Every structure is written in structure tokens, then in C-alpha cells.
Amino acid sequence: xxxxxxxxxxxxxxxxxxxxxxxxxxxxxxxxxxxxxxxxxxxxxxxxxxxxxxxxxxxxxxxxxxxxxxxxxxxxxxxxxxxxxxxxxxxxxxxxxxxxxxxxxxxxxxxxxxxxxxxxxxxxxxxxxxxxxxxxxxxxxxxxxxxxxxxxxxxxxxxxxxxxxxxxxxxxxxxxxxxxxxxxxxxxxxxxxxxxxxxxxxxxxxxxxxxxxxxxxxxxxxxxxxxxxxxxxxxxxxxxxxxxxxxxxxxxxxxxxxxxxxxxxxxxxxxxxxxxxxx
Amino acid sequence: xxxxxxxxxxxxxxxxxxxxxxxxxxxxxxxxxxxxxxxxxxxxxxxxxxxxxxxxxxxxxxxxxxxxxxxxxxxxxxxxxxxxxxxxxxxxxxxxxxxxxxxxxxxxxxxxxxxxxxxxxxxxxxxxxxxxxxxxxxxxxxxxxxxxxxxxxxxxxxxxxxxxxxxxxxxxxxxxxxxxxxxxxxxxxxxxxxxxxxxxxxxxxxxxxxxxxxxxxxxxxxxxxxxxxxxxxxxxxxxxxxxxxxxxxxxxxxxxxxxxxxxxxxxxxxxxxxxxxxxxxxxxxxxxxxxxxxxxxxxxxxxxxxxxxxxxxxxxxxxxxxxxxxxx
Numbered sequence: 001x002x003x004x005x006x007x008x009x010x011x012x013x014x015x016x017x018x019x020x021x022x023x024x025x026x027x028x029x030x031x032x033x034x035x036x037x038x039x040x041x042x043x044x045x046x047x048x049x050x051x052x053x054x055x056x057x058x059x060x061x062x063x064x065x066x067x068x069x070x071x072x073x074x075x076x077x078x079x080x081x082x083x084x085x086x087x088x089x090x091x092x093x094x095x096x097x098x099x100x101x102x103x104x105x106x107x108x109x110x111x112x113x114x115x116x117x118x119x120x121x122x123x124x125x126x127x128x129x130x131x132x133x134x135x136x137x138x139x140x141x142x143x144x145x146x147x148x149x150x151x152x153x154x155x156x157x158x159x160x161x162x163x164x165x166x167x168x169x170x171x172x173x174x175x176x177x178x179x180x181x182x183x184x185x186x187x188x189x190x191x192x193x194x195x196x197x198x199x200x201x202x203x204x205x206x207x208x209x210x211x212x213x214x215x216x217x218x219x220x221x222x223x224x225x226x227x228x229x230x231x232x233x234x235x236x237x238x239x240x241x242x243x244x245x246x247x248x249x250x251x252x253x254x255x256x257x258x259x260x261x262x263x264x265x266x267x268x269x270x271x272x273x274x275x276x277x278x279x
Numbered sequence: 280x281x282x283x284x285x286x287x288x289x290x291x292x293x294x295x296x297x298x299x300x301x302x303x304x305x306x307x308x309x310x311x312x313x314x315x316x317x318x319x320x321x322x323x324x325x326x327x328x329x330x331x332x333x334x335x336x337x338x339x340x341x342x343x344x345x346x347x348x349x350x351x352x353x354x355x356x357x358x359x360x361x362x363x364x365x366x367x368x369x370x371x372x373x374x375x376x377x378x379x380x381x382x383x384x385x386x387x388x389x390x391x392x393x394x395x396x397x398x399x400x401x402x403x404x405x406x407x408x409x410x411x412x413x414x415x416x417x418x419x420x421x422x423x424x425x426x427x428x429x430x431x432x433x434x435x436x437x438x439x440x441x442x443x444x445x446x447x448x449x450x451x452x453x454x455x456x457x458x459x460x461x462x463x464x465x466x467x468x469x470x471x472x473x474x475x476x477x478x479x480x481x482x483x484x485x486x487x488x489x490x491x492x493x494x495x496x497x498x499x500x501x502x503x504x505x506x507x508x509x510x511x512x513x514x515x516x517x518x519x520x521x522x523x524x525x526x527x528x529x530x531x532x533x534x535x536x537x538x539x540x541x542x543x544x545x546x547x548x549x550x551x552x553x554x555x556x557x558x559x560x561x562x563x564x565x566x567x568x569x570x571x572x573x574x575x576x577x578x579x580x581x582x583x584x585x586x587x588x589x590x591x592x593x594x595x596x597x598x599x600x601x602x603x604x605x606x607x
Contacts, residue, residue: 029326029352030377055326055352056477064594068379068540068601071326071352073476073533085351085480086410089403093422116399116428123397126390128375128382131352132402138423139403171428178426187426188446260601265378 002248007274008267009254010218011148011198012036013246015101018144018196021046023098024091026140028054028131029070032263033146034101036066039257040250057083066258068265089132092139095190100140102133102194103147106168109232110210111145111175111194113137114168130172137173138189148266150199152229162231164199164212176210183210200271201226203243207235216241219276247279296489296516303470303519307572310492310521311337314458317345317367321488322356323461324530325479326377327538330356331462333526334494336566336575339363349456351402351480355530355546358383361395362550362557363566368396372405376547379540384550385557398432404451409480409487411453420448459488462527463511464535465503466495470517471510476533482512490518494526496535523572525584536587537600542579 005013015037019025025041027034031054042051042060051060055071058079067074076082083091091097104113105127115133118125137143149163167179176184176193184193197204202217213235214226219242227234246254254263264272311334314320324330335356338346347368348357357374360366362385374386389395407419420439425447430436437450461481465473472493474481485491491512498520504510526532529539529546549560569575576584590597 029373030375032378055328055479058477065598067538069327069377069538071328071477071479072531072538073328074597076477082477084478084482085402086406086483089406093403117397123391126382126387126397129371129373129399130401131373134401134427134429135403135421135423138426171426174426179428182426184426189422189426260598260603262378262601 002251002278004275005246005251005278006264006267007200007218007271007276008033008263009246009251010243010276011146011200012040012254012263013250014198014203014243015144015146016040016044016250018198019046019049019099022048024050024052024096025099026052026054026088026092026097026136027101028133031101031103032066032258033148033266035070036254036257036263040253043253044250052083052088053079057085057088059083063257065260066262068260068262089135092136093190095139095141097136097140099142099144100136101144101146102137102173103145104168104172105163106165107145107147107163107197108165108168108175109212110177111143111197111206111212112168112171112179113145113173113175114170115172116170118169120169133173138187138191140191142192143194145194145197146199148200148268148271150201150229151268151271160229162229164229165231176206200268201229202240207237211235213237214240216243218243219245220274245276245279251278298470298515298518302468303514303517304468304498305519305521307333307337307494307521307523310334310494310519311341313490313492313519314338314343314460316343317347318457319347319349321350321456321459321480321484322348322353323459323479323481323484324356324527325352325477326354327543328531329462329474329476329527330354330530331460331494331526332356332359332528332530333523333572333575334460334462334492335359336569339365339562339566349400349405349454351405354383355543358386358550361385361389362554363562366395368398370398370400370405372399372401376543380543380547384547388554399429400433401429404429405454405480406483408451408454409483411451412455412487413483416453418450418452420450422448424449454487456484456488457490459484459491461485461491461493461512462532463493463495464497464532465507466493466498466520467501467504467514468498469501470514470520471501471504472512472517472520473504473507473509474511478511485512485516491516492518493520494523495520496524496526496532498522525576526572528579534591536584537590537597539583539587540601542583
């Protein structure tokens with residue numbers, strides 16, 4: 001009998017809740033938490049979601065297990081058909097893709113993400129790059145952002161290097177406002193920007209100004225911890241809720257889909273011991 | 280794209296770009312000789328699947344220099360070229376090892392040192408640029424990208440006001456790579472290619488590039504290609520090809536073999552250890568120390584080949600290829 005779950009399993013369930021039924025949803029590569037969240041959503045509350053796998057572009061695949069790379073044939077098992085790369089991106093450009101999931105080594109208060117480079121004038125750290133995230137952040141109707149690196153412990157000099165930053169060094173994926181503060185609506189993109197941000201500390205939505213706003217926390221986290229670990233003003237709208245834990249069926253489903261625990265690569269070692277009672 | 284050596288090309292080819300020689304089979308070394316210093320290359324496959332690794336190793340043995348890499352989702356292929364000193368500019372949208380190993384060490388070092396000029400791009404931007412080349416048009420529009428930092432890296436992007444709707448759009452110029460380098464499961468002597476599984480950008484690369492060189496797991500008759508399910512890339516796009524079994528190793532080429540995760544772990548550790556360690560522990564034993572593909576196959580060994588083919592025995596066997604302890 002399953003009595004408790006890990007942070008990764010909790011985050012997967014939280015991301016899954018942002019996925020609506022009957023829409024076309026796409027995950028990029030290198031994001032096992034999101035891949036699992038899409039499979040959980042499809043097998044629970046969103047059976048009519050069109051699940052498009054990143055890298056293989058398979059339609060509604062049913063992989064027997066998650067591989068440590070997203071372009072493996074195992075990830076395409078059971079797909080009823082597959083899209084080519086043009087078709088996938090055309091669907092988004094035409095405003096037909098309902099949801100996509102994006103992350104970054106920096107995420108700013110407007111939901112801009114940086115997966116390209118650290119360092120403003122001089123390149124300090126080259127990141128892998130965003131794949132199609134730049135295009136999709138503009139075109140996809142709704143975005144769920146996620147990060148497993150919200151907690152930013154102080155270094156030996158007492159300085160924190162925030163994942164949630166005031167300003168990104170480079171904007172790979174567009175949030176609600178550009179770096180110079182222009183509202184994305186002025187640009188006439190198809191997509192409406194980030195709707196949710198799921199982190200290892202809590203869940204944010206975005207206020208009418210487009211600023212991240214703390215909605216809920218994991219049971220073991222306080223608002224004060226979120227403030228300490230966030231590089232911008234933590235706004236709230238009234239009392240902050242506690243995130244609902246996944247039920248045991250959801251946890252069992254995740255464990256069946258990911259027997260190799262590939263998703264734990266995304267969870268920081270310090271957070272792998274966090275346990276939560278299941279609903 | 281900021282390089283004056285590679286002006287924006289509307290049409291894809293030097294000549295008419297139609298390759299009709301009835302027999303295009305050649306040796307790996309002659310295939311690799313079709314790529315010149317400074318060429319813009321588009322590498323087929325993606326991430327850890329069906330990347331033309333044997334050809335890339337042959338390019339490094341030739342000490343090729345100054346390549347400009349364009350493409351979408353890449354890993355060990357572009358990282359190896361960077362580690363071998365072959366790349367001068369990257370317009371890739373992603374080069375990394377996903378969650379499995381993370382950041383690509385050689386690529387990262389080469390970008391940070393300035394050895395590789397970083398002109399990152401994004402998937403749909405590239406799709407539209409390649410499509411413009413396929414269509415023989417000077418540019419294509421996109422609605423996206425505006426508002427991000429990418430235009431700062433790409434002064435060649437222009438914005439226009441749409442003459443029909445009055446909306447602002449971004450124009451991206453045609454992009455015709457000099458050479459598309461592909462690996463397919465099957466081909467015939469004439470150069471017809473059959474790709475199984477996700478083709479990623481391979482078709483678009485083949486159609487947009489000025490020449491296409493390919494390795495295949497096995498060369499069969501045209502009739503057999505049709506029996507296998509049909510031709511993915513018709514022969515007239517293809518300049519030359521070579522039969523190179525395990526030519527994508529250590530990336531996967533199903534149904535023949537899976538991703539070689541332990542070899543990738545070995546590669547990653549060598550690359551992470553810095554240029555000297557990479558040279559000693561990887562480039563020397565697996566690239567420069569193997570005079571040809573047969574020597575490489577002998578180096579990785581028959582047991583590896585059997586192990587990577589075992590994925591088809593069932594889910595348990597497939598999954599066991601990816602267990603962490605295998606890498607120890």
C-alpha cells in the first residue's frame with residue numbers, strides 16, 4: 001500500500017493538474033517530470049487530450065517505461081501516428097496548440113525563461129539552448145512553467161544564486177512582458193503566456209500585470225522560505241493555500257510509468273528525501 | 280549568418296542540385312572528403328538517435344576546420360565536432376545530453392572560450408529558413424520570436440508590417456546548408472534512403488541543402504526498399520552514400536540497435552575532464568586511433584553490438600540497457 005510520495009511525484013501531479021482535457025498538448029525533450037504529468041493527465045482527468053511527445057512527435061504514445069533520452073523508440077511505442085517537425089510547429093503557429101511546458105536556468109517575474117546563456121555582456125555559462133521553446137512560448141495558447149531549482153541555498157559567502165530572478169540575462173522564452181517591460185499583448189502573438197509556474201517550493205499563477213503570484217505551497221514549505229529563495233518580490237493574493245497531495249492511484253501510475261526513476265534526475269539530491277502523505 | 284562568407288542563399292544549390300548518377304556508393308573517406316573546411320553543415324537525427332557519427336568521426340580524422348553547424352536538437356554529434364576542433368559557429372537550437380548527463384561539455388567550453396561563435400536559433404525559425412530555401416524564396420515570415428532576445432543574436436532578422444493585416448511580423452532569411460549529413464537505416468545504390476522512426480529534420484535538411492551525404496546500416500535493392508515500406512528521401516537529392524553498419528553508434532539506430540548509454544557515459548566523463556583528458560580518453564582511442572570504420576567497430580567490440588541489439592528481446596531487456604548500474 002502506498003502511504004507517501006516523493007517531491008518528484010508531487011510535482012508531477014501538480015503539473016498534471018494544469019493540463020486540460022480536449023486540447024493538444026506537447027512536451028519538449030529533457031523534461032521527464034512533464035512527460036509523466038502528461039501521461040498522468042491523459043490517464044486520469046484528461047482522456048481526450050492530444051498528447052504529442054517531444055522529439056519523436058508521436059501522437060498519443062503509451063511507452064512501457066520512460067527512457068533517459070526522449071528520442072528513444074520506447075517513447076514512441078503505441079503512438080497512433082506521428083507528426084513531422086513542420087506540422088508540429090505549424091499547429092502552434094496557427095494557434096491550435098493548447099499547452100506547452102517550459103523551464104529555464106533563470107525564470108523572471110514575468111515568466112520569461114533563459115535556457116541560452118548566463119552572463120550579459122560576456123558569456124559566463126553556455127546553456128544547452130531552448131530547442132523550439134522560443135517560438136512555442138509565443139505561439140502556444142497556454143504555458144505551464146516548471147523548475148526543480150527554486151530553492152537557492154546561500155553559498156560560502158552567504159550569497160544566493162536565484163533561479164527565480166528579477167531579470168533574465170537572456171530571454172529564450174517569452175513571458176508576459178519583454179525585458180524592457182512591454183506587455184506581450186502588444187506583440188500580437190497567438191499565445192497568452194505563462195499561466196502556471198510549478199516549483200519545488202510552491203505554485204504560482206500570474207496577476208493581471210503579468211507578475212508571478214504565489215498561490216500555494218507544499219506542506220513542508222513556508223511563505224518565508226519562498227521569499228528567501230526568490231529574487232523578486234513575492235506577491236500573493238490573499239492567504240496562500242497548501243497544494244493537494246496526489247492520490248495513491250496517481251502515485252502508483254507514476255511508479256509504473258517510470259520504473260527507472262528517470263524523473264529523479266531532475267530533482268536535486270537535497271530534495272529527494274522529502275516525503276509527503278498521499279491523499 | 281553574420282559571417283560574410285555565407286551569404287543568405289535563396290536557392291539551394293551550386294548547380295541544379297539534381298543528383299542522378301546511378302551508383303553513388305563510395306568509401307567513408309571519399310564521402311567525408313565531400314565536406315570542405317568552412318562548410319555550413321546540417322546533421323541529421325537528433326539527441327541520442329540516428330546521428331551520422333561514423334561520418335563525423337571521419338571528418339575529424341581529416342582535421343576538418345571551421346564548420347558552421349545549423350540544426351535543432353543535438354547532443355554527442357555536435358559536442359564531438361566541437362571537442363575535435365572542427366566547429367567555428369553554432370546556430371543550433373539545443374546541444375546537450377538532456378536530463379541524462381546534462382550540459383554538453385565540449386560544446387560549452389568551445390562556446391565560452393569564443394572558439395565557437397554562438398548564434399543560437401530555435402526550431403521553428405530554422406524550419407522556416409530551410410523551407411524558404413526549399414521553395415527558392417529569399418525569406419519566410421514568423422509571428423513568434425519578437426520580444427525575446429534572439430533578434431540580438433541575429434541582425435539579419437527583419438520586421439515588417441504585414442501588407443494584408445497591418446500586423447508586425449518577423450522575416451527570417453533562407454538558409455541552404457552546404458551539406459546535409461544523414462544516417463538512415465536503409466539505402467540503395469542509387470542513393471534512395473529509407474528512414475524508420477522519427478525523421479526529425481532530415482527531410483527538410485535533404486531538400487534545403489546543396490548536397491546530401493549519407494551513411495546507411497545496409498544497402499539493399501530498390502525493390503527491397505519499397506518492400507520495407509517505401510523511400511523517405513528520393514535518390515536525386517543524395518550526392519553519395521556509404522554502407523556503414525553501426526554508423527550511428529553510440530546513438531541509437533532502431534531497429535538495429537539502441538542508444539549506448541555506457542559508452543555515452545564514458546564519453547561524457549572524458550569530455551567533462553577537459554580538453555586533454557578528452558583527447559587522451561576519447562579522441563585518441565575512438566577517433567584518431569581508428570583509421571577506418573572497421574577499426575572503430577573492432578574497438579567497441581562484438582559484445583557491445585550484441586548488447587545494443589538486445590532491446591528487441593522484450594521490455595525487460597530494453598529497460599536493462601538504461602539501468603544506472605550498467606554505467607559503473
